[in-house]
Amino acid sequence: MHDNLRQLLETVATGELSPEKALEKLKYLHYESVGDFAKIDHHRNLRTGFPEVIFGLGKTPEQIVQIMRVMESKNPLVMATKISAAVYAQIQPSLRGLRYFPLAQICCLGESTMKKEGTITILTAGTADLPIAEEAAITSELCGFTVKRLWDVGVAGIHRLLSHRDAIANADVIIVVAGMEGALASVVAGLADCPIVAVPTSIGYGASFNGLAPLLTMLNSCATGVGVVNIDNGFGAAMLAGKILHRHQ
Numbered sequence: 001m002h003d004n005l006r007q008l009l010e011t012v013a014t015g016e017l018s019p020e021k022a023l024e025k026l027k028y029l030h031y032e033s034v035g036d037f038a039k040i041d042h043h044r045n046l047r048t049g050f051p052e053v054i055f056g057l058g059k060t061p062e063q064i065v066q067i068m069r070v071m072e073s074k075n076p077l078v079m080a081t082k083i084s085a086a087v088y089a090q091i092q093p094s095l096r097g098l099r100y101f102p103l104a105q106i107c108c109l110g111e112s113t114m115k116k117e118g119t120i121t122i123l124t125a126g127t128a129d130l131p132i133a134e135e136a137a138i139t140s141e142l143c144g145f146t147v148k149r150l151w152d153v154g155v156a157g158i159h160r161l162l163s164h165r166d167a168i169a170n171a172d173v174i175i176v177v178a179g180m181e182g183a184l185a186s187v188v189a190g191l192a193d194c195p196i197v198a199v200p201t202s203i204g205y206g207a208s209f210n211g212l213a214p215l216l217t218m219l220n221s222c223a224t225g226v227g228v229v230n231i232d233n234g235f236g237a238a239m240l241a242g243k244i245l246h247r248h249q
Contacts, residue, residue: 034070037063053139053235054080056105061090068095068109078109079142081135081235104134104234106142114144118245120238121171122147123161123188125154125178128203133177135234136199136241143242155183168192173241177234179203182214189223195244196226199237 011017178184185198200214211231229236
């Protein structure tokens with residue numbers, strides 16, 4: 001979007017485009033309406049360093065298709081999260097070149113042109129936490145970051161975590177994804193000198209209250225340097241980790 005704006009201003013400066021025509025184009029750099037149900041924020045990448053992403057949950061397949069088509073015309077990569085396999089099967093025939101990451105429940109059009117420095121290291125407590133961890137991992141990779149995956153290293157077998165001490169010590173930023181009681185984030189924060197983004201998942205027995213127990217554990221972490229996102233919010237964790245790294249570039 002930054003390049004698009006620069007190119008637009010240069011065409012006005014050289015006389016190739018009239019101010020009136022430029023004004024017409026600029027209004028779409030602010031936002032663009034899609035039917036009567038959505039407004040696409042084309043300026044978000046320019047403001048925040050990351051483009052707008054479609055939150056698929058609660059949207060109809062028809063709405064997702066229309067939004068992705070509008071975004072595709074002005075963005076090299078269009079991404080949608082929380083897309084179930086059933087929804088993907090409905091939208092895929094209408095969107096040529098649509099890619100799908102089933103475990104992460106993410107679909108995208110186009111290729112990312114972003115390349116950002118830094119590695120986001122992602123840990124899961126258990127295998128059941130992988131869908132949310134993969135949401136964070138795929139989001140991070142599509143945003144241009146390198147991702148290091150360390151799966152199934154929870155506190156129930158602490159030796160599995162400690163075997164990755166070097167990776168934890170050398171990490172730029174760490175995302176910890178855990179359900180049950182969510183203790184892994186505190187343990188990792190006690191080993192690392194980098195920021196920790198903790199993601200509680202809804203995986204666990206009845207008393208975990210669909211992720212409320214690990215959320216409270218992470219919020220009450222005795223170890224310092226832990227930021228907590230909402231339950232099952234792998235995408236939000238990736239965005240927070242990405243912005244931490246983005247500020248140092």
